[in-house]
Amino acid sequence: QITLKESGPTLVRPTQTLTLTCSISGFSLSTSGVGVGWIRQPPGKALEWLALIHWNDDKRYRPSLKSRLTITMDAFTNQVVLTMTNMDPVDTATYYCAHRLRDTSGWYHDAFHVWGQGTMVTVSS
């Protein structure tokens, strides 16, 4: 059974750096095709795709946030980490990590079929 769980601070001060950890189980980050993404949802707003890291360490970012985001993975500790620098109140959101879909034929799609529970991050002084 694939599970993901986000952890990190609930409150961050403006200009600080946010570090979120996604702890995974039920799959290996080093398996060909595997990918883990980060998505956020500000209160009352839509889902927003942030970043994705693949098993081969290929990394993709939302261009508007690319200068502030870093996604890394550690296949030994089964964790994916997202850092976001220079936090602002507009970054207040629930942050989710999610596993990209592997269909019954074995093909991977960048649709997310297993999500973590989400972690709410508030940016405030």
Next chain:
Amino acid sequence: EIVMTQSPATLSVSPGERATLSCRATQSVSSNLAWYQHKPGQAPRLLIYGASTRATGIPARFSGSGSGTEFTLTISSLQSEDFAVYYCQQYSDWPRTFGQGTKVDIK
């Protein structure tokens, strides 16, 4: 980036009725489109991928259609548990992008 536009923003439907949700892309995404259901306090739930393939465990009353730039999610007979916000997401190009959502509420 590809912008996904969903319509309507809110859809009021009676239980047992059919709901039709639309999603439009600013450029072709082929069939690289997913639909999610999202309820307050829960993680989003994948319903459809590949524009028309139901994810594991998704009831047959959910169906997806379309390709290119125009897509539809149909819920054939709304159940009480289906009242939620629905998002489309393209995964044809980087960055992956979501629509702004359609809220399906009780009429």
